[in-house]
Amino acid sequence: MAGNDPGRLPGYREKPVRRKEERARDGRPMSGDADKPGTQPGGRLPPGQREVKNWPVLDLGVRPEIAAAEWRLRVDGLVAAPVVWDWDAFMAQPQVTLTSDIHCVTGWSRFDNAWTGVHIAHLLEIVRPKDEARHCVFHGHDNYTANVRIERFADEDALLAHSWNGAPLEPAHGGPVRAVIPKRYFWKSAKWIKRIEFRRDDAPGFWEIRGYHNEADPWAEQRYE
Ligand SMILES: Nc1nc2c(c(=O)[nH]1)N[C@H]1C(S)=C(S)[C@@H](COP(=O)(O)O)O[C@H]1N2
Numbered sequence: 001m002a003g004n005d006p007g008r009l010p011g012y013r014e015k016p017v018r019r020k021e022e023r024a025r026d027g028r029p030m031s032g033d034a035d036k037p038g039t040q041p042g043g044r045l046p047p048g049q050r051e052v053k054n055w056p057v058l059d060l061g062v063r064p065e066i067a068a069a070e071w072r073l074r075v076d077g078l079v080a081a082p083v084v085w086d087w088d089a090f091m092a093q094p095q096v097t098l099t100s101d102i103h104c105v106t107g108w109s110r111f112d113n114a115w116t117g118v119h120i121a122h123l124l125e126i127v128r129p130k131d132e133a134r135h136c137v138f139h140g141h142d143n144y145t146a147n148v149r150i151e152r153f154a155d156e157d158a159l160l161a162h163s164w165n166g167a168p169l170e171p172a173h174g175g176p177v178r179a180v181i182p183k184r185y186f187w188k189s190a191k192w193i194k195r196i197e198f199r200r201d202d203a204p205g206f207w208e209i210r211g212y213h214n215e216a217d218p219w220a221e222q223r224y225e
């Protein structure tokens with residue numbers, strides 16, 4: 001684990017991470033007004049969330065700049081056919097545009113984000129996870145990790161996105177390519193992905209080992225555990 005620790009990267013900010021970790025431990029919401037419920041029955045704002053029109057940037061203080069020409073994605077672990085895609089191979093896959101809402105555990109939600117990229121269903125067809133594969137771990141270029149169950153990964157609205165609202169994803173938001181898992185709090189949507197690993201056993205990610213909920217369903221308000 002040591003060589004894979006974001007804390008070893010230049011720029012990593014320990015204080016805000018520790019603050020969030022403490023809040024997770026106390027089960028406190030992270031923003032002042034996150035406890036004012038915004039939810040109406042049947043509405044699209046999950047409990048404790050408020051809508052924002054801007055798009056906040058959240059990271060660990062590390063913002064890798066990866067040129068598309070240098071970018072690679074390795075998909076491996078318990079799969080029948082591991083792949084390494086470079087930018088051209090990734091862009092040569094069938095492309096989809098899917099619109100979804102972002103729900104960040106810090107309390108903001110952003111509606112109607114049109115993501116373009118490679119559908120997870122397509123990726124699964126290509127790599128063919130083995131029967132024993134139950135969990136996926138995303139690895140970012142900042143050594144961030146996030147874990148999801150394979151069923152979550154296969155959600156029909158999940159994709160590997162290179163564009164947002166018709167424009168290439170900005171580096172700060174995870175460009176060249178980030179994961180988008182709309183049915184989970186946004187920390188599960190790893191930015192700057194370089195590897196997707198299929199596993200038998202779960203491997204809690206960066207925030208999950210710091211008290212964030214393993215499942216992270218915003219509708220069930222699974223923030224911390
Ligand atoms: N690689 C990587 N992915 C990451 C993070 C990170 O620090 N590194 N932060 C997560 C968190 S906590 C959130 S809320 C979202 C923020 O994405 P945004 O900056 O595009 O809003 O990215 C998630 N994915």
Ligand SMILES: [Mo]
Nearest residue numbers: 058104105187
């Ligand atoms: Mo977050």
